[in-house]
Amino acid sequence: MPAIYALYVINKSGGLIFNKEFVTIASNSLNDTLRLASIWHSLHAIAVQLAPAPGCTGIELLRADTFDLHCFQTLTGTKFLVVAEPDTPDVEALLRETVYDLYADYVLKNPFYEVEMPIRCELFDQNLFNTIAAVHRRWGLVH
Amino acid sequence: METINAEIFTLTYGSMVRQLIADLEDISAVNKQLDEMGYNIGIRLIDEFLAKSKTGKCGDFRETVDRVAKVGFRMFLNTTAAVTNWNAEGTECSLILEDNPLTDFVELPEGCQNLVYCNVLCGVIRGALEQVSINTECSFVRDVLRGSDVSELRLKLLSLNKEEYPFKDDD
Numbered sequence: 001m002p003a004i005y006a007l008y009v010i011n012k013s014g015g016l017i018f019n020k021e022f023v024t025i026a027s028n029s030l031n032d033t034l035r036l037a038s039i040w041h042s043l044h045a046i047a048v049q050l051a052p053a054p055g056c057t058g059i060e061l062l063r064a065d066t067f068d069l070h071c072f073q074t075l076t077g078t079k080f081l082v083v084a085e086p087d088t089p090d091v092e093a094l095l096r097e098t099v100y101d102l103y104a105d106y107v108l109k110n111p112f113y114e115v116e117m118p119i120r121c122e123l124f125d126q127n128l129f130n131t132i133a134a135v136h137r138r139w140g141l142v143h
Numbered sequence: 144m145e146t147i148n149a150e151i152f153t154l155t156y157g158s159m160v161r162q163l164i165a166d167l168e169d170i171s172a173v174n175k176q177l178d179e180m181g182y183n184i185g186i187r188l189i190d191e192f193l194a195k196s197k198t199g200k201c202g203d204f205r206e207t208v209d210r211v212a213k214v215g216f217r218m219f220l221n222t223t224a225a226v227t228n229w230n231a232e233g234t235e236c237s238l239i240l241e242d243n244p245l246t247d248f249v250e251l252p253e254g255c256q257n258l259v260y261c262n263v264l265c266g267v268i269r270g271a272l273e274q275v276s277i278n279t280e281c282s283f284v285r286d287v288l289r290g291s292d293v294s295e296l297r298l299k300l301l302s303l304n305k306e307e308y309p310f311k312d313d314d
Binding site for chain 1: 187274275
């Protein structure tokens with residue numbers, strides 16, 4: 001069954017500035033997440049350089065047998081990562097449109113949010129949670 | 144998108160500029176502060192612009208300026224700017240503001256003739272473009288508030304950072 005497990009946001013310099021799990025993931029500690037963020041940031045950058053064809057913008061999707069990891073990097077260098085059930089549809093669009101919109105609205109427009117710093121914005125959390133819950137409901141998944 | 148009365152915006156901006164003049168007591172310091180404030184707005188605004196306009200990567204600086212003038216100004220100021228006066232290298236151009244809601248009710252008094260009332264716009268453009276690795280310089284060269292027939296922003300490309308990451312092999 002398709003499901004969105006978690007969302008991570010990585011800033012330009014590779015620091016994890018947001019992490020939220022929507023479904024409990026087995027033994028996923030904050031340290032692991034921080035490590036994942038910085039490793040992903042580096043791999044993403046290396047991939048751009050290693051790509052045989054010009055115009056590569058980095059890794060967009062990592063497929064494993066138990067999860068898909070989608071990555072969307074904005075033109076400003078911020079990365080949004082989503083861990084989802086394998087073959088979950090429309091994650092690209094969700095990141096590109098909905099999540100990025102929410103970030104622009106509730107994080108960047110919050111005058112007390114400092115850019116590049118960890119995101120602690122209640123409104124972002126709420127709206128994100130509602131969005132994901134709505135997506136899950138559409139798939140018949142109840143929180 | 145939710146909308147509010149544009150006058151709220153215009154009046155808020157006006158009282159902010161007044162307050163800056165009162166606080167800083169020096170017109171050139173006010174100009175500098177407005178540019179700085181604009182910069183701080185710009186570095187946040189760019190993501191809003193990219194997210195909502197669903198815009199992709201631009202091919203060159205000309206295309207970038209065009210999007211700023213046509214899409215950006217429309218989105219945030221509900222007006223557009225005309226792009227003219229390109230230099231031969233395509234690194235410098237002028238944005239002519241056809242209609243500027245910020246100046247709707249403004250008359251500059253004696254003693255404020257050097258005030259660049261809308262300098263915040265320069266900062267916004269500079270900050271926003273810097274976030275997408277385009278370093279620019281932006282300033283008003285003509286201003287309706289100071290007797291010109293149109294408002295003209297001069298935008299100069301300083302450098303394009305091709306890479307987003309500080310890759311240096313010798314590091």
